[in-house]
Amino acid sequence: MELTNQTLVSEFFLVGLTDDPELQPLIFCLFLIIYLVTILGNLLIILAVSSDSHLHTPMYFFLSSLSFTDICISTTTIPKMLVNIQAQDQSITYTGCLSQVSFVLIFGGLENCLLAVMAYDRYVAICHPLRYTVIMHARRCVLLVLLSLLVTTVNALPHSLMILRLSLCTDLEIPHFFCELAQVIKLSCSETLINYLLMYLGTSLFAGVPFSGVIFSYTQIVSSILRIPSIRGQYKAFSTCGSHLSVVCLFYGTGLGVYMSSAVSDSSVKNAVASMMYIVVPQMLNPFIYSLRNKEMKESLRHLISGTPSLL
Template sequence: MEPTNQTDISEFLLMGLRDDPELQPLIFVLFLSIYLVTILGNLLIILAVSSDSHLHTPMYFFLSSLSFTDICISTTTIPKMLVNIQAQTQSITYIGCLSQVCFVLIFGGLENCLLAVMAYDRYVAICQPLRYVVIMNPRFCVLLILLCLLITTLNALLHSLMMLRLSFCTDREISHFFCELVQVTRLSCSDTFINNILVYSGTSLFAGIPLSGIIFSYSQIVSSVLRIPTVRGRYKAFSTCGSHLSVVTLFYGTGIGVYMSSEVSDSSTENVMASVMYIVVPQMLNPFVYSLRNKEMKEALRHLIVGMPYFL
């Protein structure tokens, strides 16, 4: 019997976080709270940067872009899960699943690129301070963002178009709380060799190149900071990198944790929880990391919150 063509598939089933029905209300409240905190925290960062003229610098421009990306990633994955829990269903349409795969790839890749761009910004600020204004001019910063978006969009479209050629038979259960590229590809009953090659090569490029850029930037930063004669000068120079370094550690640390858990454990529940730590938690914590470790951001947020009643 020939496999059913993918055009006959009307929906998939998202099976993640489903084990105990009695826990569904708790899971709903937990993820709704995480989503609201993520949206509110990142939105406050964007508003603070846009409203405070002192923050109209490349570093905070990239930070607001990162916050926007975090909002988009969370909005791509969490609301559908909340709707399914509320409706007591696990279904997602074929088109909806394909769209979710595409947007997760776009914004996940964009976050990778932005972290590398922010590391480069810190490298120029500390290692070439006299040329910082010339190099990191507004036009160049916008071009960096557009280039990152273009590359990640082309990568996502390539994977999505390659998924269109796949056929799906009887197995429609995705062991995840959202449509993740690898999980959906595994359901196919057609040859996925080319798709798997693209997945591994794309992962290597979008994880390896930005991470290599970050490591190179910070190696140069550390070398430059160590040449500063005074301890106070070293602390002041490196303190500008503290927030970004914390976010990088959180993002790549959870990402490596997801990879390791998938290699070591075959448990779908453990893999799903590891993915939650990668695709949900960093996006929620990023605003706290930047606001708690950055005096300028603290001051801008304070002025924004104090001034809000006058605009309401």
């Protein structure tokens, strides 16, 4: 393939889920609905938490931060896809593509870290209930969120800078509906060993450590719950982290599905669908998981929508 200097590249082409023109209207409607549901659901969570003083606790502060992150992830990827389908133009600018790569890394990593922080919050609430308010004070909660954002930004920065040094080939088609780091690296005609090493190191470190934190927290939580003498007490304790555990399973389950799909399949369509399950579906379902499984959240949402004050 002919080499093209990266400074001369003006745009990439997002192939999307399919190049069949007859399916484009269906895909447009599907993703538009997904995006609107994601934005509305997560905004309702944020509004419910901010408007109800009974929800001004660390758990709901982290939940509203997660909802904001979900909005950012969806806004980074879906609107551009909708615009491309509507305009029948698959192009995305070089700057726009690198911006997508960076923001997906930042907000995807932030969601990963927030799930670990929320697991830590549940660990303190269940394993150290008498010290909960002392440990999880407002300043520490804010610092945990800011630290998570700092960590994910530090992780995304070297990936973005390393992409800038790549010499790109003439075939600039990305078989996805958004610019994914691994797919952009594949377009390079120069040496990519450092890029792949950095990508695997970053994934292992910045995804593995939070996931290990989640596993450790729930190991301690389950151990503490099993020491509760009554079945009712065990159920009540476990119900406080049921919603978070469901979100964790959804997030890491779809992430594992993406990894397994890319490992066993060379089909660009299957890989794109797998990525959709990771970068789109959890962000849409998270508000429903928390609102349907959480009595306080359901009550707050009901009062928010009806316009009546909460009596909790």
